[in-house]
Amino acid sequence: xxxxxxxxxxxxxxxxxxxxxxxxxxxxxxxxxxxxxxxxxxxxxxxxxxxxxxxxxxxxxxxxxxxxxxxxxxxxxxxxxxxxxxxxxxxxxxxxxxxxxxxxxxxxxxxxxxxxxxxxxxxxxxxxxxxxxxxxxxxxxxxxxxxxxxxxxxxxxxxxxxxxxxxxxxxxxxxxxxxxxxxxxxxxxxxxxxxxxxxxxxxxxxxxxxxxxxxxxxxxxxxxxxxxxxxxxxxxxxxxxxxxxxxxxxxxxxxxxxxxxxxxxxxxxxxxxxxxxxxxxxxxxxxxxxxxxxxxxxxxxxxxxxxxxxxxxxxxxxxxxxxxxxxxxxxxxxxxxxxxxxxxxxxxxxxxxxxxxxxxxxxxxxxxxxxxxxxxxxxxxxxxxxxxxxxxxxxxxxxxxxxxxxxxxxxxxxxxxxxxxxxxxxxxxxxxxxxxxxxxxxxxxxxxxxxxxxxxxxxxxxxxxxxxxxxxxxxxxxxxxxxxxxxxxxxxxxxxxxxxxxxxxxxxxxxxxxxxxxxxxxxxxxxxxxxxxxxxxxxxxxxxxxxxxxxxxxxxxxxxxxxxxxxxxxxxxxxxxxxxxxxxxxxxxxxxxxxxxxxxxxxxxxxxxxxxxxxxxxxxx
Numbered sequence: 001x002x003x004x005x006x007x008x009x010x011x012x013x014x015x016x017x018x019x020x021x022x023x024x025x026x027x028x029x030x031x032x033x034x035x036x037x038x039x040x041x042x043x044x045x046x047x048x049x050x051x052x053x054x055x056x057x058x059x060x061x062x063x064x065x066x067x068x069x070x071x072x073x074x075x076x077x078x079x080x081x082x083x084x085x086x087x088x089x090x091x092x093x094x095x096x097x098x099x100x101x102x103x104x105x106x107x108x109x110x111x112x113x114x115x116x117x118x119x120x121x122x123x124x125x126x127x128x129x130x131x132x133x134x135x136x137x138x139x140x141x142x143x144x145x146x147x148x149x150x151x152x153x154x155x156x157x158x159x160x161x162x163x164x165x166x167x168x169x170x171x172x173x174x175x176x177x178x179x180x181x182x183x184x185x186x187x188x189x190x191x192x193x194x195x196x197x198x199x200x201x202x203x204x205x206x207x208x209x210x211x212x213x214x215x216x217x218x219x220x221x222x223x224x225x226x227x228x229x230x231x232x233x234x235x236x237x238x239x240x241x242x243x244x245x246x247x248x249x250x251x252x253x254x255x256x257x258x259x260x261x262x263x264x265x266x267x268x269x270x271x272x273x274x275x276x277x278x279x280x281x282x283x284x285x286x287x288x289x290x291x292x293x294x295x296x297x298x299x300x301x302x303x304x305x306x307x308x309x310x311x312x313x314x315x316x317x318x319x320x321x322x323x324x325x326x327x328x329x330x331x332x333x334x335x336x337x338x339x340x341x342x343x344x345x346x347x348x349x350x351x352x353x354x355x356x357x358x359x360x361x362x363x364x365x366x367x368x369x370x371x372x373x374x375x376x377x378x379x380x381x382x383x384x385x386x387x388x389x390x391x392x393x394x395x396x397x398x399x400x401x402x403x404x405x406x407x408x409x410x411x412x413x414x415x416x417x418x419x420x421x422x423x424x425x426x427x428x429x430x431x432x433x434x435x436x437x438x439x440x441x442x443x444x445x446x447x448x449x450x451x452x453x454x455x456x457x458x459x460x461x462x463x464x465x466x467x468x469x470x471x472x473x474x475x476x477x478x479x480x481x482x483x484x485x486x487x488x489x490x491x492x493x494x495x496x497x498x499x500x501x502x503x504x505x506x507x508x509x510x511x512x513x514x515x516x517x518x519x520x521x522x523x524x525x526x527x528x529x530x531x532x533x534x535x536x537x538x539x540x541x542x543x544x545x546x547x548x549x550x551x552x553x554x555x556x557x558x559x560x561x562x563x564x565x566x567x568x569x570x571x572x573x574x575x576x577x578x579x580x581x582x583x584x585x586x587x588x589x590x591x592x593x594x595x596x597x598x599x600x601x602x603x604x605x606x607x608x609x610x611x612x613x614x615x616x617x618x619x620x621x
Contacts, residue, residue: 002061003028003486004073004126004147005159006039006046007168008135010213013154016045016168024167025049028160030336031075031486037061039071044128044135047164048073051489053362054081055098056258065105066094069131074101075160076123076145077493079253084118100256101125113138113207116220120253120499124202126158134211141221142369142497143191143204143473146482150199156210161483162199162338166615172198175617177434177441180573182448183340183604184426185419188475190448195339195611204473222453223468224506225461231509239508240525243501247526250498251277251365259362261493262288264352265308265316267301269520269527269535270367270376272308274495276530278365279312288361289314292348295322296546304535311532319355321348323550327559330551331610336487337479338615340608342600345545349484357488364485368476369496372467373505374520375460375513376540379416383459383514396420403444408466409451415466419444429579429601431572434620460510547593548603549586562609563602571612572620574605 005024007015016024018040025036025047032049039046039062048061054077063072078084081100084107089095093106101123107115108127113136122144127136137158139147149158152170159165166173179195182188191201202208205221226232251274255261263278265271278287289309293302302318309316329347337346356364371377400420401411407419423444427435439445449469454462477494485492495501508522515521524536551559561567563583568576582602585591593600611617 002051002075003031003049003160004047004075004124005164006044006073006126007155007157008044008128008210009154010156010210011154014042015155020169021045021047024159024164027163027167030489031160033489035060039128041130043133046071046073046126046128051491053077053257053259053491054100059097059099063097063099063102063105065109069129070105070108071128071130072101072105072125074104074123074125076101076121076125076140078103078119078121078123079256080120116207122493124160132211134209136207136209137202138207139202139204141205141499142502144477144482144494144497146478147202148194148199149202149208151215156215162194162196165199166196173615173617174198175620178443178446180608181441181443184429185422185443187471188339188479190470191474222450223465224453225457225465226507227456228458232507236512239512240522242504243522244526246498246501246504247273247495248277248280250495250501252281253498254365254493254495255281257363260288260360261363261365262290262356262361263365264367265289265291265305266367267304268367268538269524269531270370270496272531272535273527274365274367275308275312287314288359289316290352290356290364291318292321292352293318299545304538307532307535317355317359319352321351321545323546324554325351326545326551327554327556331614334607334610335614336483339479340604340611341479342604344547344551344603346480346484348545349480350487353485353488353490356490363491363493365493365495367496368481368494369472370520370523371540372464372472373496373502374523375464376520377467378540379463380460380514380519381517383463406445406447408449408454409447410454413454413462415463429574431575431620433572458510460513547600548606549591549593552583552587559606562606568605570619571609573608579605
């Protein structure tokens with residue numbers, strides 16, 4: 001895993017000078033502490049920081065093709081690179097490094113942008129064609145690795161993280177109010193939005209081209225479920241056995257590295273199954289495993305973690321994390337996450353990846369993606385039971401239908417909450433000056449999903465699609481996954497998000513994902529014989545930490561300063577009187593924000609304030 005950045009000219013002016021390019025690249029040092037490189041001409045600049053994983057001694061970037069006409073910087077891993085390299089060498093292509101990503105330049109010579117259909121991996125890359133003076137940016141199918149860009153009057157600027165984009169002298173620093181409203185409405189900002197005005201996120205399964213001053217984005221892949229009632233008919237055993245085989249292959253692919261590879265162990269089904277398959281793939285190895293343990297028994301999963309440790313015998317590292325530790329990690333977490341958040345668990349992930357780094361391990365396998373693909377959240381069981389939200393023909397019902405029509409192109413699709421009612425509730429949190437202009441940045445006025453991929457699908461698959469887009473790609477994989485791992489120079493890999501496995505998962509009938517009230521039924525069947533029954537039989541137990549009520553009870557001075565009435569009023573984004581009421585409510589003895597039914601609004605206010613300070617963003621006037 002690495003960090004990439006750069007710029008290309010859209011007009012006559014040079015895109016970037018050497019000093020600015022170096023400053024942009026330096027912001028990504030944590031993503032690539034091992035080495036760096038750059039390419040610079042009168043039209044384009046590419047910067048690179050490397051975390052050496054494959055081809056450690058012969059894989060520095062930028063990488064070029066045989067005649068030097070193509071220049072590549074890539075963040076990521078190509079898991080089928082050996083097969084692709086053999087195929088390309090047979091066609092006469094010559095490789096100059098041992099890097100897995102070198103296949104990209106040669107595939108581009110053969111296929112152009114269609115090369116993306118040949119890749120199995122997690123990647124974000126920039127490919128510059130010196131002859132045509134054109135640039136291609138691409139993000140992997142699932143959106144595992146982030147890639148941001150900004151278009152200025154004369155430039156297209158990009159980077160693995162927003163901080164690199166902001167370092168370009170032509171990019172302004174300002175708040176995108178719709179992005180902020182998305183944080184309050186959904187799990188986080190939804191691509192292409194960010195909370196930084198003018199800075200966009202390339203979507204998973206999308207690529208961008210710049211040629212002759214024209215910028216275009218193209219979708220090359222999307223999560224595609226069959227129409228309801230048209231699911232493939234196979235035996236239950238076929239689905240569970242094939243799923244286990246594909247997951248085992250995916251795990252083996254993700255063990256490829258020239259550095260130590262370990263795994264996260266949460267105590268749940270997903271990480272436990274991956275752990276079992278890691279040990280089955282290499283029975284003689286003793287990999288490192290990593291887990292978080294809490295003093296609060298209500299959120300601690302260490303008993304189930306130790307069950308897998310005792311079964312498999314890895315070299316285990318347990319990170320103890322208490323409410324008091326949140327305060328020490330929070331500001332650094334926001335700097336890396338580049339967004340306000342509604343949960344504190346990113347701070348736990350930040351501490352956990354530090355333990356990984358300190359152990360000497362460079363790569364960890366983790367279980368994200370299984371809940372979204374196999375019906376692991378509580379909402380899937382509600383859907384299965386027929387508890388789909390319904391509205392009448394009164395005014396409130398009509399307004400809710402209009403909101404759903406705008407968001408995902410189908411008023412009959414229910415996801416998470418009554419959005420119209422929430423629109424009215426969250427208005428109380430905004431400063432009076434923003435309430436007056438709310439219609440101009442209301443997140444419910446902007447589509448966030450492709451309705452064509454939802455219409456006619458089973459309700460479970462509709463939820464899965466929206467979870468994939470709103471929760472997984474732009475939150476769990478981005479601010480929670482990539483950022484918290486790479487903050488400590490650790491690469492996270494996701495076996496459940498292998499492209500072959502995901503394509504197969506979309507074919508599995510909905511009835512096998514939630515079956516007789518049991519979530520992830522087909523995955524549990526696949527885990528039989530590999531994972532102990534007590535773990536298989538557990539209901540979904542979401543990873544979480546104490547919220548802002550616990551943080552406020554610690555009474556850190558800087559938190560009080562950030563939430564002070566005068567400061568909130570001066571910043572002009574949130575209502576200082578409502579913030580005071582929330583502080584009073586959150587500090588009442590025994591008060592906690594419900595992990596499933598409530599949003600930690602005060603944490604949004606707090607982490608947004610940290611974001612303003614960290615990135616020098618202006619007050620709202």
